Amino acid sequence: MDDIDRTLIGLLQQDATQSYATLGTAVGLSSGAAHERVRKLRERGVIRRTTVDVDPVAVGRGVLAYVMIDGTTWMGDTQQALAAIPEIEEAHVIAGPASLLVKVRATTTQDLQLILRKLFDIHGVAKTQTIVALETFFERPVHIPTPPGADGPIPG
Amino acid sequence: MDDIDRTLIGLLQQDATQSYATLGTAVGLSSGAAHERVRKLRERGVIRRTTVDVDPVAVGRGVLAYVMIDGTTWMGDTQQALAAIPEIEEAHVIAGPASLLVKVRATTTQDLQLILRKLFDIHGVAKTQTIVALETFFERPVHIPTPPGADGPIPG
DNA sequence: CGTGAAATTAAGCCCCT
DNA sequence: AGGGGCTTAATTTCACG
Numbered sequence: 001m002d003d004i005d006r007t008l009i010g011l012l013q014q015d016a017t018q019s020y021a022t023l024g025t026a027v028g029l030s031s032g033a034a035h036e037r038v039r040k041l042r043e044r045g046v047i048r049r050t051t052v053d054v055d056p057v058a059v060g061r062g063v064l065a066y067v068m069i070d071g072t073t074w075m076g077d078t079q080q081a082l083a084a085i086p087e088i089e090e091a092h093v094i095a096g097p098a099s100l101l102v103k104v105r106a107t108t109t110q111d112l113q114l115i116l117r118k119l120f121d122i123h124g125v126a127k128t129q130t131i132v133a134l135e136t137f138f139e140r141p142v143h144i145p146t147p148p149g150a151d152g153p154i155p156g
Numbered sequence: 157m158d159d160i161d162r163t164l165i166g167l168l169q170q171d172a173t174q175s176y177a178t179l180g181t182a183v184g185l186s187s188g189a190a191h192e193r194v195r196k197l198r199e200r201g202v203i204r205r206t207t208v209d210v211d212p213v214a215v216g217r218g219v220l221a222y223v224m225i226d227g228t229t230w231m232g233d234t235q236q237a238l239a240a241i242p243e244i245e246e247a248h249v250i251a252g253p254a255s256l257l258v259k260v261r262a263t264t265t266q267d268l269q270l271i272l273r274k275l276f277d278i279h280g281v282a283k284t285q286t287i288v289a290l291e292t293f294f295e296r297p298v299h300i301p302t303p304p305g306a307d308g309p310i311p312g
Numbered sequence: 313c314g315t316g317a318a319a320t321t322a323a324g325c326c327c328c329t
Numbered sequence: 330a331g332g333g334g335c336t337t338a339a340t341t342t343c344a345c346g
Contacts (some may be wrong), residue, residue: 001215009215012208016172019318030336035320037334046214052168056298058202059157065223066246066257068287079293091293092220093261101222101287107301112230130225131252137235142212143242145263175343190313191345 001046004029008037009047013141016050058096061087061105063112064133068098071124081122087115098129157202160185162300164193165203172206183214201271217243220289224254226276227280237278242270254285 004027011023024034041047056062057131071103082102088101104117112130119125159211180190183211197203212218214273238247238258257311258275262268268286 006215008210008220009210013210014205014207014306020320021318027176029334030255031318032320032337033335039320041195044214045211048211049170050172051170051209051297052165052172053204053207054165054169055201055204056300058200059162059300060296060302060303061298064251070180081263083294084300090295091294092269092289093291094222094289097285101289105298126177128252131250131257133248133250133257134219135249135250137247138239139246141207142210142215142261144210144215146215176345178336187343188345195345 003146005037005041005046006146008034009041010144011037012047012050013144027087056105060107063106063109063111064129064135065104065106065112066134067102067104067116068094068127068129069100069102069119069125070096070098071100072126074099074124078122079125085115085118087111159302161193161197161202162302163203164190165300168203168206169196169229169300181214187276187288192270212261216263217267219262220292221260221262221268222287222289223258223260223275224250224285224287225258226254226285227256228282230255230280234278241271243267243275261267 004028007027008023010105011018011026016124019031020035020038021031024031028035038047056064059155063114067094078100079091082100087104088102089105090101092101093099094101104112104115106115112132116128116130157219163183164189167174167182175187176191176194179194180187181189185193194203209268212220225295234256235247238244238256242259243260245261246257248257249255250257258270260268262271265288268288272284275284
C-alpha cells in the first residue's frame with residue numbers, strides 16, 4: 001500500500017469506469033501494471049467491490065432518518081433482525097446516549113413510522129429516538145489518508 | 157423506471173463489473189437493450205456514478221463517529237466549511253436534539269479529537285455531542301423499493 | 313451485428329535483496 | 330540466485346454505434 005495504490009483507489013472512487021490505460025497514465029504506469037495493482041487491492045479486500053451510487057430520491061427513498069435505539073441486552077440475532085429490515089442502511093453498536101444507531105431510508109414519513117414499529121418488534125428494543133434529516137449537505141466516499149512517513153502496511 | 161430497471165440497479169449495486177451481456181441475460185434482454193437502459197439510468201441521474209467500495213479499516217480509517225452539532229444560525233458557508241474537512245463523510249441538517257449531524261471517519265481517537273477541534277473552529281458551532289461506533293453490524297447500498305402498483309415516474 | 317477499444321493473460325527484463 | 334514489479338505484446342471479450 002503505497003502512494004500509487006492510494007491514488008488508484010481515489011481515482012476509482014471518483015470513476016470506476018475508466019480504463020486501466022487511463023489509470024496507468026495517471027499514476028505513471030502501464031496499463032498492465034495498473035491492472036495488476038487494482039487486482040491485488042481487490043484480492044486483499046482493500047477494494048471490497050465495484051458498485052453504483054444510486055440517488056435515493058430517484059428510487060423513492062426520499063426520507064432519511066437516524067434512529068438511536070435503547071434497550072436491554074442484545075440477543076445474538078439482533079444483527080439479523082436489523083438486517084432483515086431492508087430500509088436500514090447501516091447499523092452500529094455505539095458508545096453514547098444509546099446502545100444502537102441505525103440509518104434508515106424510507107419512502108415517506110408514514111413508511112418511517114412503519115419501520116419504527118418493526119424496530120420495536122425486535123426483542124430487547126425499549127426506546128427509540130429518531131433524528132430526521134431535513135437536508136443532506138453531502139455524502140461521499142471514505143477519504144484516503146496520507147500516512148505520516150512509512151510505506152508499510154496500515155494497522156487493520 | 158420499471159421492474160427491469162430496478163433489477164438492473166440492484167445487480168449493478170452488487171457488482172458493477174459484470175458485462176451487459178450478463179446483465180441482459182439476468183433480466184431477459186439482449187446485451188444492447190440492457191446497455192441502453194443503464195445508459196438512460198445514468199443520464200437521468202438515477203445512477204450517479206460507478207465507484208468502488210473501500211474498506212475503511214484497510215485504508216487506516218478505523219474510527220467511526222457521529223457528531224451532533226448544536227449552534228446558532230448557520231452561515232451560507234457552513235456547508236463548505238464542513239466539506240473542507242475530508243474526514244467528514246456525511247453532513248445533514250436535522251430535526252431533533254441538535255441542528256447538524258455529521259459522520260466522521262478518523263484514523264485514531266486522537267485524530268478524532270483533532271477533527272472535533274476543527275468543528276469548533278467553524279463559525280456558529282457552539283456544542284457537539286459525539287457518538288462513537290464500537291462495532292458496525294453492516295453498511296450497505298440503498299434498498300430499491302418495489303412501488304405499490306404503477307410503473308410511472310417515482311416522486312423525486 | 314460489426315468494428316474498434318479494452319480487459320486479461322503471458323513472456324521477458326530490470327532492480328533490489 | 331530469487332522475488333517482485335514493470336513493460337510490451339498477443340489474445341479474447343466486450344462496449345457501443
